Amino acid sequence: MNENAQPPLLIIQTGLPPEPVSNRHGTFSCMIREAAGLRAGDIEIVAVHRGAELRPPSSYRAAIITGSPAMVTDLADWSERTAGWIRRAVDLGLPILGICYGHQLLAHALGGRVDFHPRGREVGTQTVELLPAAGDAPLLAGLPSHFPAHLIHQQSVMEVPAGATVLARSEHDAHQIVQYGDGVISSQYHPEFCPRIMGTYLTHFGPRLGEEGFDVQALSARLRPAPEARELLLRFVRQHAALREAA
Template sequence: MAFPPLSPLSPLLIVQVGTPPDVIRHPFGDLPDWYCRALKRSRDSVTVVRVFEGEALPPPDASRVAIITGSWSMVTDLHPWSEATAQWIRDAMEVQMPLFGVCYGHQLMAHALGGRVDYHALGREVGCRTIRLLPDAGNDALLEGWPSTFPAHLTHEQSIIELPPGARVLAYSDHDEHQIVRYGPNAVSTQFHPEFTPEISAACINRSVDALRGEGKDPEAMLRALEETHEATRLLRRFVDSFCYAPS
């Protein structure tokens, strides 16, 4: 790996940009709980800033690692809290703070750095889909030795339509060409959800059954296709562990 670990005390910051609907949050917990379970970390070992509720982010710090979560909002709504977070991302890139964006966080990073986000022409991408690495993606430090294909959970309506200057695509799906994007030596994002379990993915599908059927999709087939997505989760864990030691 090309990423040297920082101090064993390097804290993990979760930039929370939304919260699940009650029907999903009540059985599975809030987004920070999902990330802590995926990372095998205790809830009290991370700092959570709920920017969607107006909480202020700390100044960007290269000795911290930040995960920018998914949301049930849309980047194109340009909410004041979202635009303030976009500015924070730009400032964090200036100091090379380690950043990992997921879904909304993936799109917000692209938006913040000069890309374009909008609704996908093919509609929403939901369920368990195959992620495919581009031929040279194995040369990236984060993806060294990675399988060329792996399953991942997705649920999104908007996508990165145009990449920011200098960004590099590392993986795609049949639906979305921007599944893993690198923005710099310490900044990566995924359109898919490495923190999801099949149960969380099923809850998202069940919540959108009518909309999915209206788009000609088969929710029952999506539910049958759900599976564990260990490689997707391991990618998030590898990124975080590249910069801060796992807590004892």
């Protein structure tokens, strides 16, 4: 191995989208790679939901934890092993970005509480509101106070861990972006999603959403681009790649 080579950016794959979504748009890892403009040689994908083992945190420049159809409260063996790895990684100062399931797993791993949201599912293109604490977060600098984001989740971070800072909320969810010290941040929304991906989800889950009381036609009509939401992913990748390259 070239001793001058940079360590890879780790993508911890915690599950796969429904088949109609993955057939059209790829896995969560593929969506993240495409949205962030990452090259195959820059990343290492570890499918922990299939039992793949993570290398020590020191092997990576940073980590992104994907979404998943799984539920954190199921306490699956692979998920709990990943939670233990997250605790070690945070202790070592590894930069981490959690997305949806990854957002919830970070909170769970660090002492927060995750559960089904009492108001049910949050889905579609919804508005995220930055809170005053976001003004001190470099990854959110210059973003508008309100911006659209794509979401689909049933469970939420109901209580954040001690020491965590909530940076954003939505009308449905009080903990849309959470910061854990320097370099560790997570979002309940999917910064890698675009209206096409969100639209495929609405089509696939349409009958179920209708049974849950959603107006799927109205949700589809409200789909729109969410470039500000994507900035969290883009800035995380740029910042932490640059940090390691400059080291």
